[in-house]
Amino acid sequence: MAKKYTKKHEVSYYECDINQTMTFPSMLGVMIKISEDQSDALGRGSEFVNRFGLTWVITNYSMTVTRLPKVGETILITTQAMEYNKFFCYRNFWIHNEQGKELVKIESVFVLMDFVNRKMSSVNEEIIAPFESKKIKKIKRQEKIEKIESGTMLPYRVRFYDIDSNQHVNNAMYFNWIIDVLGYDFLTKYVPEKVLIRFDKEVEYGNEIESHYEQVAMIDCMKTRHEIRMQDQVYCEANIIWKNK
Amino acid sequence: MAKKYTKKHEVSYYECDINQTMTFPSMLGVMIKISEDQSDALGRGSEFVNRFGLTWVITNYSMTVTRLPKVGETILITTQAMEYNKFFCYRNFWIHNEQGKELVKIESVFVLMDFVNRKMSSVNEEIIAPFESKKIKKIKRQEKIEKIESGTMLPYRVRFYDIDSNQHVNNAMYFNWIIDVLGYDFLTKYVPEKVLIRFDKEVEYGNEIESHYEQVAMIDCMKTRHEIRMQDQVYCEANIIWKNK
Numbered sequence: 001m002a003k004k005y006t007k008k009h010e011v012s013y014y015e016c017d018i019n020q021t022m023t024f025p026s027m028l029g030v031m032i033k034i035s036e037d038q039s040d041a042l043g044r045g046s047e048f049v050n051r052f053g054l055t056w057v058i059t060n061y062s063m064t065v066t067r068l069p070k071v072g073e074t075i076l077i078t079t080q081a082m083e084y085n086k087f088f089c090y091r092n093f094w095i096h097n098e099q100g101k102e103l104v105k106i107e108s109v110f111v112l113m114d115f116v117n118r119k120m121s122s123v124n125e126e127i128i129a130p131f132e133s134k135k136i137k138k139i140k141r142q143e144k145i146e147k148i149e150s151g152t153m154l155p156y157r158v159r160f161y162d163i164d165s166n167q168h169v170n171n172a173m174y175f176n177w178i179i180d181v182l183g184y185d186f187l188t189k190y191v192p193e194k195v196l197i198r199f200d201k202e203v204e205y206g207n208e209i210e211s212h213y214e215q216v217a218m219i220d221c222m223k224t225r226h227e228i229r230m231q232d233q234v235y236c237e238a239n240i241i242w243k244n245k
Numbered sequence: 246m247a248k249k250y251t252k253k254h255e256v257s258y259y260e261c262d263i264n265q266t267m268t269f270p271s272m273l274g275v276m277i278k279i280s281e282d283q284s285d286a287l288g289r290g291s292e293f294v295n296r297f298g299l300t301w302v303i304t305n306y307s308m309t310v311t312r313l314p315k316v317g318e319t320i321l322i323t324t325q326a327m328e329y330n331k332f333f334c335y336r337n338f339w340i341h342n343e344q345g346k347e348l349v350k351i352e353s354v355f356v357l358m359d360f361v362n363r364k365m366s367s368v369n370e371e372i373i374a375p376f377e378s379k380k381i382k383k384i385k386r387q388e389k390i391e392k393i394e395s396g397t398m399l400p401y402r403v404r405f406y407d408i409d410s411n412q413h414v415n416n417a418m419y420f421n422w423i424i425d426v427l428g429y430d431f432l433t434k435y436v437p438e439k440v441l442i443r444f445d446k447e448v449e450y451g452n453e454i455e456s457h458y459e460q461v462a463m464i465d466c467m468k469t470r471h472e473i474r475m476q477d478q479v480y481c482e483a484n485i486i487w488k489n490k
Contacts, residue, residue, distance in 0.1 A: 033258065187405055
């Protein structure tokens with residue numbers, strides 16, 4: 001059984017939006033931090049990984065939200081590197097409240113990238129052995145992300161603070177552009193229930209990106225489809241299911 | 246002597262920019278959180294203040310940076326409500342490293358605002374008594390902030406995530422617009438040494454603001470002057486002194 005790693009976190013006012021609940025960038029920020037802490041604790045921090053000319057890149061998240069963490073709440077963040085095959089590592093994250101109730105679950109896909117040729121590398125056993133993940137043959141199929149059929153868009157410029165200390169645009173930042181286009185009325189009426197997101201290409205500082213979106217009314221919920229595009233190329237795509245607040 | 250309040254904080258990668266040091270919004274976020282924690286501990290949290298129809302508003306910061314906190318570093322954040330007069334409360338913040346060396350000092354001015362008529366209220370003794378600040382007669386003059394003489398600007402739209410759980414645009418967010426205009430080359434060459442900022446009016450969700458700025462080369466440092474404007478009105482002004490990295 002792969003090693004679990006858990007840390008407590010007190011949700012601050014600046015991690016929350018006007019709904020008094022944690023934003024996506026804040027949730028992903030604390031979760032990635034926990035996985036970095038686990039890696040450091042196992043002697044497999046970024047310095048170790050960099051020695052092989054490699055760096056971790058996240059390609060997919062699948063999030064299930066039972067309830068978003070609230071301002072002032074103490075939450076427990078847990079991570080576990082579940083399984084891996086030749087190219088992909090499957091890592092889970094959970095947010096629980098202090099009573100042990102699951103608030104959010106995230107399944108993610110990590111790959112190792114060669115930072116010279118920017119190509120995907122096969123999984124290096126020396127890097128991942130201490131996590132005690134299960135080796136599998138199968139490539140786990142990710143849930144399908146529906147394309148936009150007829151959408152609209154808003155432009156955004158990648159800002160200096162969108163690049164983090166890891167030198168590139170933090171995956172969590174894509175949510176700034178994805179969420180913002182939906183507008184105040186939508187975002188105070190609906191809460192997210194399920195999120196699928198895939199990161200296809202990396203955007204860079206100074207880029208002008210377009211955040212395309214489309215709303216689809218379902219029988220008992222709302223669906224939004226999203227694409228971050230630049231010069232007709234898709235950099236990131238997402239589907240979100242929302243329910244009434 | 247006014248009560249001091251201190252908390253430890255571990256600096257996360259997502260609180261830092263590409264220089265591996267903490268961003269202004271992150272520093273201000275954790276500092277304001279500490280002052281809220283102190284207020285809660287003294288039974289003077291926002292709920293108590295709101296009962297009088299009042300809310301705290303920050304009008305000025307004067308920051309002195311010896312060295313910015315670094316990724317992974319454990320820092321100590323301290324706050325102390327120093328003095329107050331009829332209308333203004335003067336609160337200090339400090340960031341120290343674990344060895345007790347001062348990294349950042351911030352002097353700030355807080356006022357109580359009536360949230361119905363949006364006017365400044367006189368300081369309410371019942372709210373501030375537990376902080377044991379010193380009552381003074383004098384209105385402390387703030388260092389002068391120089392106006393822009395001939396600047397340039399970039400436009401920004403106030404986004405959904407720029408409004409925090411306190412229902413308005415977080416003061417720390419102004420730094421996103423102020424800092425971003427300076428660009429990558431400037432921001433990786435210079436580090437801030439001294440910041441003066443004044444918040445004149447509140448911007449709101451959906452506003453299109455202009456971040457005006459001007460660089461002035463000094464003998465042994467750089468000065469930048471900033472104004473956040475909308476329709477020719479100034480919402481925020483700042484001066485920053487920078488030294489070579």
